[in-house]
């Protein structure tokens with residue numbers, strides 16, 4: 001088969017669509033013939049050599065895919081060859097075939113194309129696990145989503161609105177904020193011009209904050225929390241090390257959590273995927289939550305897709321189409 005390989009870490013030009021050995025599904029895995037995958041910011045870090053795949057997982061980038069089951073590994077029940085699926089991956093989505101633990105498979109939601117389905121698993125699992133399982137966002141609460149126009153943000157806006165929360169977002173400029181408003185965001189904050197702490201204070205603070213910036217925002221995020229607020233850090237685009245004023249956290253009786261999805265044990269990922277199938281998939285099939293696909297490019301143009309995401313030129317997800325066979 002072919003896959004996007006990274007012979008040397010570096011810029012987008014390091015991504016090479018090359019002939020590689022086929023994966024073989026182990027016990028409890030299926031082989032998926034990939035029709036589409038999607039770019040996540042983590043793929044850019046992996047390409048640069050800053051984010052190695054967890055031990056035992058595929059060396060190729062790609063944290064999600066959609067396609068058809070081509071073969072079953074030993075001991076697999078409940079899935080059949082030919083089933084249309086999408087999947088959360090620890091790697092290997094940028095390829096014609098990938099071996100997937102059954103606990104990470106989801107059916108393609110009714111009415112969606114493989115290109116749309118490929119844009120869902122990583123953001124649905126990340127948002128569901130952090131905003132709902134960790135931070136327990138409840139109807140009527142206020143959530144602040146940094147990077148509302150990102151892949152993560154576009155899913156989080158829709159899910160938070162679906163449960164009846166008030167949604168504040170940050171984004172870099174009026175065009176991206178307008179897209180967030182279309183998805184249901186209530187309070188639009190241009191992080192280049194506005195102070196999100198003051199904006200949230202006017203609403204009584206944020207009950208939940210989903211943060212993708214890390215160190216640079218830590219102090220201000222803590223200040224923006226309401227009493228009993230929950231701050232969940234999932235990205236470190238603004239650095240990893242910062243001081244936090246514990247007295248502010250203490251006065252707010254607030255919680256600070258940081259998580260990642262890729263390195264979790266199989267059982268935890270399976271539990272998250274099952275919860276997404278139970279809670280998110282019905283919303284997708286009802287059209288309440290939809291994949292936000294900025295553009296679809298052929299996988300051979302993965303370098304261009306990375307340039308787009310690196311430049312922040314997209315809203316939502318950039319999807320890569322994968323040709324069948326060895327093309």
Ligand SMILES: NC(=O)c1ccc[n+]([C@@H]2O[C@H](COP(=O)([O-])OP(=O)(O)OC[C@H]3O[C@@H](n4cnc5c(N)ncnc54)[C@H](OP(=O)(O)O)[C@@H]3O)[C@@H](O)[C@H]2O)c1
Nearest residue numbers: 040041147149150151152171172212234235259260261312
């Ligand atoms: N921990 C986990 O398990 C996990 C899982 C998935 C993703 N993530 C993290 O979640 C983040 C989003 O991932 P993605 O794939 O959805 O990325 P993406 O689509 O490339 O989005 C990156 C976003 O960062 C925003 N941003 C940059 N500087 C900002 C600032 N100063 N204030 C507010 N927003 C800012 C950008 O906003 P503008 O374009 O509007 O400037 C953009 O929307 C990444 O940091 C990723 O590593 C973590």
